[in-house]
Amino acid sequence: MRSVGIRMALLLVAASLLASTLCGCAAREKKVLLIFSYHASYTWHAEEARGTQEVLQREGIAFEKFYLDTKRRTSVEWKQQITAEAKVRITEYDPALVIVFDDNACELVAQHYVGGTLPFVFCGVNADPAEYGFPAQNVTGVLERPDFKGSAELLQKLVPDVQRVALITDDSPSAHGFIEGLADIAQPVVISEIHTTNAFEDWQAKVRQLQSEVDAIGLFTYHTIKKPGEEESMSADELLQWTLENSVLPEFCPLDFAIEGGALCGVALSAYEQGNTAAEMAVRILEGEKPADVPVAIPQANRAMVNAGRAAVLGVAIPEETLEGIELVD
Numbered sequence: 001m002r003s004v005g006i007r008m009a010l011l012l013v014a015a016s017l018l019a020s021t022l023c024g025c026a027a028r029e030k031k032v033l034l035i036f037s038y039h040a041s042y043t044w045h046a047e048e049a050r051g052t053q054e055v056l057q058r059e060g061i062a063f064e065k066f067y068l069d070t071k072r073r074t075s076v077e078w079k080q081q082i083t084a085e086a087k088v089r090i091t092e093y094d095p096a097l098v099i100v101f102d103d104n105a106c107e108l109v110a111q112h113y114v115g116g117t118l119p120f121v122f123c124g125v126n127a128d129p130a131e132y133g134f135p136a137q138n139v140t141g142v143l144e145r146p147d148f149k150g151s152a153e154l155l156q157k158l159v160p161d162v163q164r165v166a167l168i169t170d171d172s173p174s175a176h177g178f179i180e181g182l183a184d185i186a187q188p189v190v191i192s193e194i195h196t197t198n199a200f201e202d203w204q205a206k207v208r209q210l211q212s213e214v215d216a217i218g219l220f221t222y223h224t225i226k227k228p229g230e231e232e233s234m235s236a237d238e239l240l241q242w243t244l245e246n247s248v249l250p251e252f253c254p255l256d257f258a259i260e261g262g263a264l265c266g267v268a269l270s271a272y273e274q275g276n277t278a279a280e281m282a283v284r285i286l287e288g289e290k291p292a293d294v295p296v297a298i299p300q301a302n303r304a305m306v307n308a309g310r311a312a313v314l315g316v317a318i319p320e321e322t323l324e325g326i327e328l329v330d
Helices: 003-028 045-056 076-093 104-108 150-156 173-182 199-211 237-245 254-261 271-286 306-314
Strands: 031-036 062-067 095-103 118-127 139-144 162-171 190-197 216-220 263-268 301-307 327-329
Touching: 031 045, 031 076, 031 104, 045 062, 045 095, 045 118, 045 254, 045 271, 062 076, 076 104, 076 306, 095 104, 095 271, 104 118, 104 173, 118 271, 139 271, 150 216, 150 263, 162 199, 173 190, 190 199, 216 237, 216 271, 216 301, 216 306, 237 254, 254 301, 301 306
Parallel strands: 031 062, 031 095, 095 118, 118 139, 162 190, 162 216, 301 327
Antiparallel strands: 263 301
């Protein structure tokens, strides 16, 4: 009887250990690493994170954030260093899935794991995902396709005489992907020039030059611009304010933070929706779907925005018929 009791006790201990192990695996399977291309205070990332966290917290999924900080710090040396640190963090944190946000995280980190066993979901990618080897057996995600055409059409409702525009943006992977996509879409305006730069002095000179050459200025990202002699990028808010103070041309941009920051108008994507969509895809994969069976998503731009303060400064009247469905910010 004693030996039976001992055997039963051993079986109970083994069952307890097995249950503990299974619980540990289940907990680990619900752990996600979020790798952001830029820095925590970058407005777009803050909204992507908000959309992602809402879903993960709802589902009881643990997560951790890691920031590459490659808008403020753009040197090759920094990118090599932070890429190595990100790979170490993946190993140490041992997530069941990784979500990477924006192009730099795809280029520097995610593409090195293509074809492996660790699932990845990308979010906010402007370039053709094939440049990074996506989609793949272990990779799917969310594309960011800003609505330049819709933004230009909204501008023409406010300023009907606009015909010739110039696009000015920073010289970044996100900007390059956006520019490549413009060629595939018929535009309601003539894009007379596309100018990319990471030098503040060059940006200043171009804005001044455009005043007499075009009817309006299109903006995209402007977060990797540096002042002379500076290693880190200047404040994006400072750059936008300089642009607004030194331009009499109406601006349009397909990104919400630019209109909220003072640019005239745009039909903007929602960074919150981008992050929310990526997180929902991650949940499906954690629940057993294969990444290859989860189609790449392309959320549509849905925020038609006008900055009322900028409209007043420029003397732009907002037609009553245009106000319907428009989000006014100031």
